[in-house]
Amino acid sequence: xxxxxxxxxxxxxxxxxxxxxxxxxxxxxxxxxxxxxxxxxxxxxxxxxxxxxxxxxxxxxxxxxxxxxxxxxxxxxxxxxxxxxxxxxxxxxxxxxxxxxxxxxxxxxxxxxxxxxxxxxxxxx
Numbered sequence: 056x057x058x059x060x061x062x063x064x065x066x067x068x069x070x071x072x073x074x075x076x077x078x079x080x081x082x083x084x085x086x087x088x089x090x091x092x093x094x095x096x097x098x099x100x101x102x103x104x105x106x107x108x109x110x111x112x113x114x115x116x117x118x119x120x121x122x123x124x125x126x127x128x129x130x131x132x133x134x135x136x137x138x139x140x141x142x143x144x145x146x147x148x149x150x151x152x153x154x155x156x157x158x159x160x161x162x163x164x165x166x167x168x169x170x171x172x173x174x175x176x177x178x179x180x
Contacts, residue, residue: 064174077150087157088133092146106158147173
Protein backbone atom coordinates (compact mmCIF):
# COMPACT_ATOMS: atom_id res chain seq x y z
CA UNK A 56 0.00 0.00 0.00
CA UNK A 57 1.44 3.33 -1.02
CA UNK A 58 1.97 5.93 1.70
CA UNK A 59 1.72 9.64 0.97
CA UNK A 60 3.35 12.44 2.94
CA UNK A 61 2.47 16.06 2.26
CA UNK A 62 4.76 18.98 3.06
CA UNK A 63 5.15 22.67 2.29
CA UNK A 64 2.19 24.06 4.14
CA UNK A 65 2.44 27.12 6.34
CA UNK A 66 1.18 30.62 6.86
CA UNK A 67 1.37 33.22 4.13
CA UNK A 68 -0.16 36.61 3.49
CA UNK A 69 -2.79 37.10 0.83
CA UNK A 70 -1.18 37.40 -2.59
CA UNK A 71 1.71 35.17 -1.60
CA UNK A 72 2.75 31.74 -2.85
CA UNK A 73 3.41 28.29 -1.51
CA UNK A 74 4.45 25.02 -3.10
CA UNK A 75 3.09 21.83 -1.64
CA UNK A 76 4.79 18.49 -2.17
CA UNK A 77 3.44 14.98 -1.82
CA UNK A 78 6.03 12.23 -1.61
CA UNK A 79 4.94 8.66 -2.19
CA UNK A 80 6.57 5.62 -0.63
CA UNK A 81 6.59 3.75 -3.92
CA UNK A 82 6.34 4.20 -7.64
CA UNK A 83 3.47 6.38 -8.76
CA UNK A 84 3.63 5.70 -12.49
CA UNK A 85 0.21 4.03 -12.58
CA UNK A 86 -1.52 6.56 -10.35
CA UNK A 87 -3.48 9.62 -11.15
CA UNK A 88 -2.65 12.13 -8.42
CA UNK A 89 -4.88 14.75 -6.90
CA UNK A 90 -5.03 17.45 -4.28
CA UNK A 91 -8.06 18.07 -2.11
CA UNK A 92 -8.63 20.54 0.69
CA UNK A 93 -10.86 20.81 3.69
CA UNK A 94 -11.56 24.05 5.48
CA UNK A 95 -12.75 24.07 9.08
CA UNK A 96 -16.35 22.96 9.24
CA UNK A 97 -16.54 22.28 5.51
CA UNK A 98 -16.57 19.17 3.38
CA UNK A 99 -13.44 17.99 1.61
CA UNK A 100 -13.31 19.42 -1.90
CA UNK A 101 -11.38 18.72 -5.06
CA UNK A 102 -8.60 21.18 -5.93
CA UNK A 103 -6.53 19.75 -8.77
CA UNK A 104 -5.54 16.50 -10.43
CA UNK A 105 -3.04 15.17 -12.92
CA UNK A 106 -3.40 12.01 -14.98
CA UNK A 107 -1.12 9.03 -14.55
CA UNK A 108 1.05 10.08 -17.48
CA UNK A 109 0.94 13.82 -16.78
CA UNK A 110 -0.81 14.50 -20.07
CA UNK A 111 -3.96 15.95 -18.53
CA UNK A 112 -4.57 18.30 -15.63
CA UNK A 113 -7.81 19.38 -14.03
CA UNK A 114 -8.61 22.22 -11.65
CA UNK A 115 -11.47 23.44 -9.54
CA UNK A 116 -12.84 26.70 -10.87
CA UNK A 117 -11.88 28.44 -7.65
CA UNK A 118 -8.15 27.82 -8.22
CA UNK A 119 -7.90 27.81 -12.01
CA UNK A 120 -5.23 30.24 -13.18
CA UNK A 121 -3.63 30.43 -9.72
CA UNK A 122 -2.66 26.85 -8.89
CA UNK A 123 -0.56 24.44 -10.95
CA UNK A 124 -0.26 20.70 -10.38
CA UNK A 125 2.75 18.78 -11.64
CA UNK A 126 4.45 15.45 -11.07
CA UNK A 127 7.94 14.01 -11.09
CA UNK A 128 7.66 10.25 -11.43
CA UNK A 129 11.41 9.81 -10.98
CA UNK A 130 11.04 11.30 -7.49
CA UNK A 131 7.62 9.73 -6.82
CA UNK A 132 6.38 13.20 -6.00
CA UNK A 133 3.51 15.44 -7.00
CA UNK A 134 3.49 19.19 -6.48
CA UNK A 135 0.93 21.94 -6.12
CA UNK A 136 2.22 25.42 -6.86
CA UNK A 137 -0.16 27.93 -5.34
CA UNK A 138 0.11 31.58 -6.37
CA UNK A 139 -1.94 34.66 -5.53
CA UNK A 140 -3.28 32.95 -2.44
CA UNK A 141 -6.48 34.20 -0.88
CA UNK A 142 -7.84 33.88 2.67
CA UNK A 143 -10.50 31.49 1.34
CA UNK A 144 -7.70 29.09 0.33
CA UNK A 145 -7.07 28.43 4.03
CA UNK A 146 -7.53 24.70 4.62
CA UNK A 147 -5.82 21.43 5.25
CA UNK A 148 -4.55 20.18 1.89
CA UNK A 149 -4.54 16.46 1.19
CA UNK A 150 -2.80 14.43 -1.47
CA UNK A 151 -4.56 11.39 -2.87
CA UNK A 152 -4.02 8.79 -5.58
CA UNK A 153 -6.28 6.90 -7.92
CA UNK A 154 -4.85 3.70 -9.30
CA UNK A 155 -5.44 2.10 -12.68
CA UNK A 156 -3.83 4.49 -15.17
CA UNK A 157 -6.75 6.90 -14.83
CA UNK A 158 -6.88 9.85 -17.23
CA UNK A 159 -10.40 11.09 -16.71
CA UNK A 160 -11.65 14.25 -15.09
CA UNK A 161 -13.80 12.76 -12.31
CA UNK A 162 -12.21 12.77 -8.86
CA UNK A 163 -14.75 12.26 -6.13
CA UNK A 164 -13.15 11.94 -2.68
CA UNK A 165 -14.74 8.52 -2.29
CA UNK A 166 -13.11 7.33 -5.48
CA UNK A 167 -9.53 7.81 -4.38
CA UNK A 168 -7.47 4.82 -3.30
CA UNK A 169 -4.97 6.27 -0.83
CA UNK A 170 -4.67 9.49 1.13
CA UNK A 171 -2.01 11.46 2.93
CA UNK A 172 -2.57 13.02 6.34
CA UNK A 173 -2.60 16.58 5.09
CA UNK A 174 -0.71 19.82 5.50
CA UNK A 175 -2.20 23.06 6.79
CA UNK A 176 -2.21 26.20 4.66
CA UNK A 177 -3.22 29.45 6.33
CA UNK A 178 -3.63 32.62 4.30
CA UNK A 179 -3.95 35.82 6.27
CA UNK A 180 -5.52 39.00 4.94
